[in-house]
Amino acid sequence: xxxxxxxxxxxxxxxxxxxxxxxxxxxxxxxxxxxxxxxxxxxxxxxxxxxxxxxxxxxxxxxxxxxxxxxxxxxxxxxxxxxxxxxxxxxxxxxxxxxxxxxxxxxxxxxxxxxxxxxxxxxxxxxxxxxxxxxxxxxxxxxxxxxxxxxxxxxxxxx
Amino acid sequence: xxxxxxxxxxxxxxxxxxxxxxxxxxxxxxxxxxxxxxxxxxxxxxxxxxxxxxxxxxxxxxxx
Numbered sequence: 668x669x670x671x672x673x674x675x676x677x678x679x680x681x682x683x684x685x686x687x688x689x690x691x692x693x694x695x696x697x698x699x700x701x702x703x704x705x706x707x708x709x710x711x712x713x714x715x716x717x718x719x720x721x722x723x724x725x726x727x728x729x730x731x732x733x734x735x736x737x738x739x740x741x742x743x744x745x746x747x748x749x750x751x752x753x754x755x756x757x758x759x760x761x762x763x764x765x766x767x768x769x770x771x772x773x774x775x776x777x778x779x780x781x782x783x784x785x786x787x788x789x790x791x792x793x794x795x796x797x798x799x800x801x802x803x804x805x806x807x808x809x810x811x812x813x814x815x816x817x818x819x820x821x822x823x824x825x826x
Numbered sequence: 827x828x829x830x831x832x833x834x835x836x837x838x839x840x841x842x843x844x845x846x847x848x849x850x851x852x853x854x855x856x857x858x859x860x861x862x863x864x865x866x867x868x869x870x871x872x873x874x875x876x877x878x879x880x881x882x883x884x885x886x887x888x889x890x
Contacts, residue, residue, distance in 0.1 A: 668830050668833075668834060668863060669834075669862065669863030669864075669866040669867060670866070670870070670881045670883075671829070671830045672829065672830040672831040672834055672863055672867065673863075673866065673867030673870060673871060674877040674878070675867075675870060675875060675877070675878070675879055675880070675881050676878060676879065676880045676881065677880075677881055677882075677883065678880050678881065678882035678883070679882075679883050680882050680883060680884040682884060682885070682886060689884065692882070693882060696880045696882070697880060698880040698881065698882040699873075699875060699879045699880060699881065700870060700873060700875065700879075700880075700881045700882070701881075701882045701883075701884065702881065702882070702883045702884070702885065702890075703883075703884045703885060704884070704885035704886060704888075705884070705885075710884075714882070715873075716873055720885050720888075720890050721890060724890055725890075727866075727869040728862060728865040728866060728869055730869070731865045731866070731868035731869035731872060732865075732868045732872075733861065733864035733865055733867075733868055734864055734867040734868040734871055735864070735867075736830075736831035736834060736835065736860075736863060736864060736867055737829050737830070737831025737832065737835070739877065740829045740830075740831060740877075741829070742828045742829055744829070744878070745878065746829075746830060748880065765828065765829040765830055766828065768830075769828055769829075769830070769833075786848075789887055792886075792887060793887050794883070794884075798887070803830075803833075806833055806834070806837060806846060806856075806859070807833035807837075
Protein backbone atom coordinates (compact mmCIF):
# COMPACT_ATOMS: atom_id res chain seq x y z
CA UNK A 668 0.00 0.00 0.00
CA UNK A 669 2.93 2.30 0.67
CA UNK A 670 4.16 2.24 -2.92
CA UNK A 671 0.97 3.56 -4.57
CA UNK A 672 0.34 5.89 -1.61
CA UNK A 673 3.69 7.49 -2.51
CA UNK A 674 2.46 8.11 -6.05
CA UNK A 675 4.46 5.20 -7.45
CA UNK A 676 3.10 2.12 -9.25
CA UNK A 677 3.41 -1.27 -7.57
CA UNK A 678 4.13 -4.34 -9.70
CA UNK A 679 3.49 -7.45 -7.58
CA UNK A 680 5.31 -10.39 -9.16
CA UNK A 681 4.21 -14.00 -9.00
CA UNK A 682 6.69 -15.98 -6.88
CA UNK A 683 5.90 -19.07 -8.96
CA UNK A 684 6.70 -17.48 -12.30
CA UNK A 685 9.85 -18.58 -14.14
CA UNK A 686 12.73 -16.18 -14.72
CA UNK A 687 11.64 -15.63 -18.33
CA UNK A 688 8.19 -14.48 -17.22
CA UNK A 689 9.59 -12.30 -14.45
CA UNK A 690 12.05 -10.64 -16.83
CA UNK A 691 9.24 -10.01 -19.28
CA UNK A 692 7.13 -8.31 -16.59
CA UNK A 693 10.03 -6.15 -15.38
CA UNK A 694 10.94 -5.05 -18.89
CA UNK A 695 7.36 -4.60 -20.10
CA UNK A 696 6.53 -2.45 -17.07
CA UNK A 697 9.86 -0.57 -17.22
CA UNK A 698 10.30 -1.21 -13.51
CA UNK A 699 13.00 0.90 -11.84
CA UNK A 700 13.20 -0.71 -8.40
CA UNK A 701 12.87 -4.36 -7.42
CA UNK A 702 12.13 -5.28 -3.79
CA UNK A 703 13.00 -8.96 -3.47
CA UNK A 704 13.42 -11.56 -0.72
CA UNK A 705 15.61 -14.00 -2.71
CA UNK A 706 18.63 -14.01 -5.01
CA UNK A 707 17.65 -11.72 -7.92
CA UNK A 708 20.04 -13.44 -10.35
CA UNK A 709 19.66 -11.99 -13.83
CA UNK A 710 16.56 -10.02 -12.80
CA UNK A 711 18.99 -7.46 -11.38
CA UNK A 712 19.93 -6.50 -14.95
CA UNK A 713 16.34 -5.46 -15.71
CA UNK A 714 16.08 -2.69 -13.09
CA UNK A 715 18.03 0.31 -11.76
CA UNK A 716 17.92 -0.72 -8.10
CA UNK A 717 17.58 -4.06 -6.30
CA UNK A 718 16.64 -3.89 -2.63
CA UNK A 719 16.93 -7.14 -0.72
CA UNK A 720 14.29 -7.98 1.87
CA UNK A 721 14.76 -7.94 4.80
CA UNK A 722 18.21 -6.39 5.42
CA UNK A 723 18.59 -3.74 2.71
CA UNK A 724 14.89 -2.94 2.92
CA UNK A 725 15.04 -2.34 6.68
CA UNK A 726 18.23 -0.29 6.25
CA UNK A 727 16.52 1.87 3.64
CA UNK A 728 13.62 2.55 6.00
CA UNK A 729 15.97 3.31 8.91
CA UNK A 730 17.85 5.87 6.85
CA UNK A 731 14.79 7.37 5.19
CA UNK A 732 12.99 10.57 5.98
CA UNK A 733 9.24 10.25 6.29
CA UNK A 734 7.35 11.61 3.30
CA UNK A 735 3.75 12.71 3.31
CA UNK A 736 1.61 10.22 1.39
CA UNK A 737 -0.86 11.02 -1.35
CA UNK A 738 0.74 14.30 -2.42
CA UNK A 739 -0.35 15.07 -5.98
CA UNK A 740 -1.86 11.59 -6.26
CA UNK A 741 -5.28 11.37 -7.90
CA UNK A 742 -7.70 8.49 -7.59
CA UNK A 743 -7.63 7.97 -11.36
CA UNK A 744 -3.83 7.51 -11.27
CA UNK A 745 -2.37 4.10 -11.98
CA UNK A 746 -1.70 2.34 -8.66
CA UNK A 747 -0.63 -1.14 -9.74
CA UNK A 748 0.24 -3.33 -12.71
CA UNK A 749 -0.88 -6.89 -12.06
CA UNK A 750 0.64 -9.42 -14.44
CA UNK A 751 -1.81 -12.17 -15.29
CA UNK A 752 -1.11 -15.89 -15.13
CA UNK A 753 -0.70 -15.90 -18.88
CA UNK A 754 -2.83 -18.97 -19.51
CA UNK A 755 -3.90 -17.76 -22.95
CA UNK A 756 -0.62 -16.28 -24.13
CA UNK A 757 1.87 -13.83 -22.77
CA UNK A 758 1.17 -12.45 -19.34
CA UNK A 759 -0.45 -9.01 -19.50
CA UNK A 760 -0.02 -6.19 -17.04
CA UNK A 761 -3.51 -5.26 -15.91
CA UNK A 762 -3.64 -1.54 -15.17
CA UNK A 763 -5.57 -0.75 -11.99
CA UNK A 764 -6.06 2.73 -10.58
CA UNK A 765 -6.40 3.74 -6.94
CA UNK A 766 -10.14 3.98 -7.56
CA UNK A 767 -10.26 0.47 -9.08
CA UNK A 768 -8.46 -1.13 -6.13
CA UNK A 769 -10.32 0.77 -3.44
CA UNK A 770 -13.65 -0.02 -5.13
CA UNK A 771 -12.61 -3.68 -5.01
CA UNK A 772 -11.91 -3.34 -1.30
CA UNK A 773 -15.31 -1.69 -0.72
CA UNK A 774 -16.93 -4.58 -2.56
CA UNK A 775 -15.09 -7.05 -0.34
CA UNK A 776 -16.26 -5.14 2.74
CA UNK A 777 -19.88 -5.33 1.65
CA UNK A 778 -19.81 -9.04 0.89
CA UNK A 779 -17.54 -10.49 3.59
CA UNK A 780 -18.99 -9.83 7.04
CA UNK A 781 -16.37 -8.42 9.38
CA UNK A 782 -16.23 -7.11 12.90
CA UNK A 783 -13.67 -4.82 14.42
CA UNK A 784 -12.09 -7.56 16.52
CA UNK A 785 -11.88 -10.12 13.71
CA UNK A 786 -8.48 -11.40 12.66
CA UNK A 787 -7.96 -12.26 9.01
CA UNK A 788 -5.52 -15.06 8.27
CA UNK A 789 -3.94 -14.23 4.91
CA UNK A 790 -3.68 -17.53 3.06
CA UNK A 791 -3.62 -16.23 -0.51
CA UNK A 792 -0.39 -14.79 -1.91
CA UNK A 793 -0.23 -11.01 -1.70
CA UNK A 794 0.97 -10.73 -5.28
CA UNK A 795 -2.45 -11.96 -6.34
CA UNK A 796 -5.52 -9.72 -6.31
CA UNK A 797 -7.34 -12.27 -4.15
CA UNK A 798 -4.71 -11.90 -1.42
CA UNK A 799 -4.07 -8.18 -1.67
CA UNK A 800 -7.73 -7.20 -1.94
CA UNK A 801 -8.65 -8.81 1.37
CA UNK A 802 -5.73 -7.12 3.09
CA UNK A 803 -6.54 -3.72 1.60
CA UNK A 804 -10.15 -4.17 2.69
CA UNK A 805 -9.17 -5.14 6.23
CA UNK A 806 -6.76 -2.25 6.62
CA UNK A 807 -9.20 0.19 5.05
CA UNK A 808 -12.34 -1.40 6.37
CA UNK A 809 -13.43 0.01 9.65
CA UNK A 810 -11.73 3.35 9.37
CA UNK A 811 -13.26 4.62 6.17
CA UNK A 812 -16.01 7.11 6.91
CA UNK A 813 -19.27 5.51 5.80
CA UNK A 814 -20.01 8.61 3.77
CA UNK A 815 -17.21 7.49 1.45
CA UNK A 816 -18.87 4.18 0.69
CA UNK A 817 -20.07 4.12 -2.88
CA UNK A 818 -23.86 4.30 -2.88
CA UNK A 819 -24.10 2.04 -5.88
CA UNK A 820 -22.79 -0.99 -3.98
CA UNK A 821 -25.58 -2.74 -2.10
CA UNK A 822 -24.93 -3.60 1.56
CA UNK A 823 -26.42 -7.05 1.07
CA UNK A 824 -28.12 -8.94 -1.66
CA UNK A 825 -29.56 -12.34 -2.38
CA UNK A 826 -30.44 -14.33 -5.45
CA UNK B 827 -10.23 12.28 -4.12
CA UNK B 828 -9.57 8.85 -2.73
CA UNK B 829 -6.19 7.16 -2.86
CA UNK B 830 -4.24 4.60 -0.85
CA UNK B 831 -2.93 7.41 1.30
CA UNK B 832 -6.41 7.91 2.78
CA UNK B 833 -7.11 4.58 4.54
CA UNK B 834 -3.57 4.58 5.97
CA UNK B 835 -4.07 8.09 7.32
CA UNK B 836 -7.59 7.49 8.68
CA UNK B 837 -6.56 4.29 10.42
CA UNK B 838 -3.52 5.85 12.07
CA UNK B 839 -5.64 8.76 13.26
CA UNK B 840 -8.66 6.80 14.46
CA UNK B 841 -7.01 3.71 15.92
CA UNK B 842 -3.28 4.35 16.24
CA UNK B 843 -2.61 1.60 18.78
CA UNK B 844 -4.86 -1.07 17.30
CA UNK B 845 -3.06 -4.01 15.70
CA UNK B 846 -2.93 -3.73 11.92
CA UNK B 847 -0.63 -6.58 10.90
CA UNK B 848 0.73 -9.67 12.62
CA UNK B 849 3.70 -11.36 10.96
CA UNK B 850 5.22 -14.17 13.01
CA UNK B 851 6.26 -12.66 16.33
CA UNK B 852 5.98 -9.12 15.07
CA UNK B 853 2.88 -7.04 15.54
CA UNK B 854 2.43 -3.61 13.97
CA UNK B 855 -0.22 -1.09 14.92
CA UNK B 856 -1.87 1.35 12.52
CA UNK B 857 0.30 4.30 13.54
CA UNK B 858 3.43 2.24 12.90
CA UNK B 859 2.05 0.94 9.60
CA UNK B 860 1.45 4.51 8.47
CA UNK B 861 4.95 5.53 9.65
CA UNK B 862 6.59 2.64 7.77
CA UNK B 863 4.68 3.49 4.60
CA UNK B 864 5.87 7.12 4.91
CA UNK B 865 9.44 5.89 5.41
CA UNK B 866 9.12 3.59 2.39
CA UNK B 867 7.90 6.55 0.36
CA UNK B 868 10.86 8.60 1.58
CA UNK B 869 13.34 5.83 0.84
CA UNK B 870 12.02 5.14 -2.65
CA UNK B 871 11.70 8.79 -3.65
CA UNK B 872 15.26 9.39 -2.39
CA UNK B 873 16.44 6.94 -5.07
CA UNK B 874 15.34 9.54 -7.59
CA UNK B 875 12.02 8.01 -8.57
CA UNK B 876 9.37 10.23 -10.09
CA UNK B 877 5.62 9.96 -9.81
CA UNK B 878 4.30 6.94 -11.73
CA UNK B 879 7.59 5.04 -11.72
CA UNK B 880 7.24 1.29 -11.28
CA UNK B 881 8.36 -0.59 -8.17
CA UNK B 882 8.17 -4.38 -8.35
CA UNK B 883 7.90 -6.76 -5.40
CA UNK B 884 8.90 -10.41 -5.56
CA UNK B 885 8.51 -11.83 -2.08
CA UNK B 886 6.65 -14.31 0.03
CA UNK B 887 3.90 -12.86 2.22
CA UNK B 888 5.15 -10.77 5.12
CA UNK B 889 4.67 -7.40 6.78
CA UNK B 890 7.22 -5.71 4.54
